[in-house]
Amino acid sequence: MLEITVQKRLGDFTLDVEFAAPAGVTAVFGRSGSGKTSLINAVAGLLRPDAGRIALGDTVLFDRAARVNLPVPRRRVGYVFQDARLFPHMSVQRNLRYGGSHDADRVIDMLGLAPLLQRKPGGLSGGERQRVALGRALMCDPQLLLMDEPLAALDAPRKAEILPYIVRLRDELQVPILYVSHDVSEVARLATTVVILDQGRDVASGPVGDVLSSPEAVPLLGVRDAGAVLSAKVAGRLLDDGLTELAFSGGRIIMPGQFGLLGQRVRVRVPAQDVIIAREKPQGMSALNVLSVTITALEQGRGPGVAVGLLAGRDPLLARITRRSANRLGLQVGQQVYAIIKATAIGPEDVGR
């Protein structure tokens, strides 16, 4: 467990955060300038807080009151930046060695680096370079991994190629990962915990499914990014139609594409703007997914929208509809309604493990 309390003044900007990051990936999410990089620099030891305490299990990295400030190398932190920052004149193998030599065979295997070892960074794709940068960060036997937008410079296919490796690190290494991103699909696929920063403050934090589906988070995340993350199981394949059926606590949903093995657990992001609400069970419509749900919250935004918190079985869902529709339907907390999700609204980029 990584426990962070940090206050730091940077010109007109103040970073003032307090949260705990358990094992797994903790995504630090926020708009540009919200303080994400400053926060992880403070954890790495590159930025000295004015006040606070940072502890990783029993190891205190920083404690202003106790005058502890471990130097960067003694923090045993692996840091991966947006650009891989490899040495261009060294082979991949030498770049990896530069990080250390801890458990080298395992790291090379986990990240699929064996075929790249003799090559120079200039001849690698962006995704391959980031895999090498990840490997180098792991070679120092880190107790904590910091990743600052590691996929931001990559195009969608390269991102898709490297995400499974990060999932593997999350599942096989026992170290907490602080992962800065402003891509909500990435966060939904990878994160166990999410912390949202807004103007230097942590304004929401908790399990990914709870934070991303909370109606209060809509103004923080933006209308496009708000949405639930369902934990589901692959229940069936509709091979002729190229569809996959998923079962979760609130019923079944069908989505395009063939992915996962039967019975495999997956997580699926359901964007709030793709959920429609009906008071009666709709008949004769093309949408494949109709779920019986209960309204848990109605949160009016500043604009014309209303965020509607829903419970489908034990899983929260979120819909964003216009205030006009909410009034016309007479929606109220506690009411049982139907949520309609268009199958094509969910893409492969919304599905993770």
Ligand SMILES: Nc1ncnc2c1ncn2[C@@H]1O[C@H](COP(=O)(O)OP(=O)(O)OP(=O)(O)O)[C@@H](O)[C@H]1O
């Ligand atoms: N040394 C500094 N002096 C003054 N202001 C600073 C300094 N470092 C950072 N800031 C300011 O602090 C704020 C937070 O910066 P930071 O880089 O942490 O944000 P961020 O969320 O990582 O942004 P981005 O997503 O654009 O990388 C910004 O307004 C930035 O201008």
